[in-house]
Amino acid sequence: xxxxxxxxxxxxxxxxxxxxxxxxxxxxxxxxxxxxxxxxxxxxxxxxxxxxxxxxxxxxxxxxxxxxxxxxxxxxxxxxxxxxxxxxxxxxxxxxxxxxxxxxxxxxxxxxxxxxxxxxxxxxxxxxxxxxxxxxxxxxxxxxxxxxxxxxxxxxxxxxxxxxxxxxxxxxxxxxxxxxxxxxxxxxxxxxxxxxxxxxxxxxxxxxxxxxxxxxxxxxxxxxxxxxxxxxxxxxxxxxxxxxxxxxxxxxxxxxxxxxxxxxxxxxxxxxxxxxxxxxxxxxxxxxxxxxxxxxxxxxxxxxxxxxxxxxxxxxxxxxxxxxxxxxxxxxxxxxxxxxxxxxxxxxxxxxxxxxxxxxxxxxxxxxxxxxxxxxxxxxxxxxxxxxxxxxxxxxxxxxxxxxxxxxxxxxxxxxxxxxxxxxxxxxxxxxxxxxxxxxxxxxxxxxxxxxxxxxxxxxxxxxxxxxxxxxxxxxxxxxxxxxxxx
Ligand code: PHE
Numbered sequence: 001x002x003x004x005x006x007x008x009x010x011x012x013x014x015x016x017x018x019x020x021x022x023x024x025x026x027x028x029x030x031x032x033x034x035x036x037x038x039x040x041x042x043x044x045x046x047x048x049x050x051x052x053x054x055x056x057x058x059x060x061x062x063x064x065x066x067x068x069x070x071x072x073x074x075x076x077x078x079x080x081x082x083x084x085x086x087x088x089x090x091x092x093x094x095x096x097x098x099x100x101x102x103x104x105x106x107x108x109x110x111x112x113x114x115x116x117x118x119x120x121x122x123x124x125x126x127x128x129x130x131x132x133x134x135x136x137x138x139x140x141x142x143x144x145x146x147x148x149x150x151x152x153x154x155x156x157x158x159x160x161x162x163x164x165x166x167x168x169x170x171x172x173x174x175x176x177x178x179x180x181x182x183x184x185x186x187x188x189x190x191x192x193x194x195x196x197x198x199x200x201x202x203x204x205x206x207x208x209x210x211x212x213x214x215x216x217x218x219x220x221x222x223x224x225x226x227x228x229x230x231x232x233x234x235x236x237x238x239x240x241x242x243x244x245x246x247x248x249x250x251x252x253x254x255x256x257x258x259x260x261x262x263x264x265x266x267x268x269x270x271x272x273x274x275x276x277x278x279x280x281x282x283x284x285x286x287x288x289x290x291x292x293x294x295x296x297x298x299x300x301x302x303x304x305x306x307x308x309x310x311x312x313x314x315x316x317x318x319x320x321x322x323x324x325x326x327x328x329x330x331x332x333x334x335x336x337x338x339x340x341x342x343x344x345x346x347x348x349x350x351x352x353x354x355x356x357x358x359x360x361x362x363x364x365x366x367x368x369x370x371x372x373x374x375x376x377x378x379x380x381x382x383x384x385x386x387x388x389x390x391x392x393x394x395x396x397x398x399x400x401x402x403x404x405x406x407x408x409x410x411x412x413x414x415x416x417x418x419x420x421x422x423x424x425x426x427x428x429x430x431x432x433x434x435x436x437x438x439x440x441x442x443x444x445x446x447x448x449x450x451x452x453x454x455x456x457x458x459x460x461x462x463x464x465x466x467x468x469x470x471x472x473x474x475x476x477x478x479x480x481x482x483x484x485x486x487x
Contacts, residue, residue: 073127075102084119423449
């Protein structure tokens with residue numbers, strides 16, 4: 001509408017002198033007119049010059065009086081034409097502000113006699129203040145003295161008005177041409193392209209923001225940990241086996257079959273396939289024997305070991321299941337020392353809360369060599385954890401069925417100002433290593449920790465459900481830092 005009006009007007013006239021007057025004359029909204037002028041100017045259909053004008057607008061108080069009359073006017077009309085009215089009664093008829101200003105102004109105008117009794121001094125009055133306010137509201141120009149007076153009474157305030165004067169521009173046409181953005185097959189076939197005008201390339205346009213991939217914090221911390229292990233000369237173990245047999249997850253680790261951790265409360269057992277297909281039979285036999293009656297200097301657990309129990313499939317409860325397979329495989333060849341690590345997912349049937357999920361990730365490291373001692377384990381743990389920024393360590397005796405001695409690892413957290421548990425460790429028992437066939441003087445030192453714990457500390461996340469699972473906010477993954485100091 002506004003565009004047609006402007007271009008049409010310029011076809012017959014030299015210029016639009018004032019966009020404000022033009023809008024008023026054509027019944028258009030001035031903001032619309034201004035927007036169209038800016039757009040036409042951008043495409044050089046018109047030349048436009050800024051016009052700035054100081055105008056006046058009514059204040060809230062001014063608006064009130066424009067509607068209800070000035071205070072002096074209201075006061076005058078509240079006084080009866082004949083006789084008069086006691087001052088207190090008049091006061092009750094008006095608002096306190098209107099009464100106060102009204103008295104002063106009406107007396108100054110000599111409209112009323114102010115005493116105990118208020119009475120009219122003149123027959124008729126003209127409420128000029130109200131009329132002037134209405135004129136200003138209407139956009140009319142009024143006398144400078146009147147402006148001064150109204151401004152003095154804070155009934156009007158200045159405002160800058162912006163508009164344009166407009167002439168034809170170098171690309172003027174009575175109608176805007178549509179530029180074509182894309183060259184199509186049809187245009188080429190029909191030959192239409194010859195008559196069309198194409199939109200210029202805008203090399204300054206920003207283009208679509210690129211949504212690249214974003215790594216999850218767990219992926220980033222896993223990568224950093226992997227680098228640390230590789231720098232320390234560790235090889236990564238193959239962990240692509242979420243479903244494991246009870247045998248490798250528990251029995252091979254000398255974990256008795258009545259152990260509470262095997263209980264369905266902690267372990268997810270599989271319905272189908274419910275059992276494993278094959279196990280190395282001679283090794284199974286040695287594991288059965290060590291559980292039932294010991295050997296290698298051990299008394300065993302003295303119970304009837306069940307093959308059915310060992311065959312049961314489960315979701316692995318720790319990555320130590322992978323370590324037991326790897327050590328068994330290592331024992332089948334002439335011995336070479338090894339440093340192994342793994343970082344992958346494990347599953348436990350636990351009640352989910354702000355620090356526990358039914359699935360999480362474990363980081364595990366182990367070194368297998370002749371004659372290793374607990375001192376070696378402590379030394380390696382210091383090396384490993386100081387690379388994570390945790391130089392202050394303490395150890396507490398602990399129990400695992402497959403390690404002896406076992407130690408919980410604590411690190412002093414400067415931010416929290418206290419010791420926090422960061423992992424579990426130990427030396428694998430002879431009851432685990434010797435049935436595999438490893439040489440008698442070979443010792444294995446090992447440790448494990450969760451990937452979630454250091455990640456949460458590093459990224460300041462205190463509810464694990466914000467880090468992993470279906471409630472995670474994808475925005476968090478998009479905005480978290482690409483890299484960080486510390487781990
Ligand atoms: N498997 C143990 C756990 O799940 C961690 C661990 C690994 C402990 C190796 C000792 C040695 O907590």
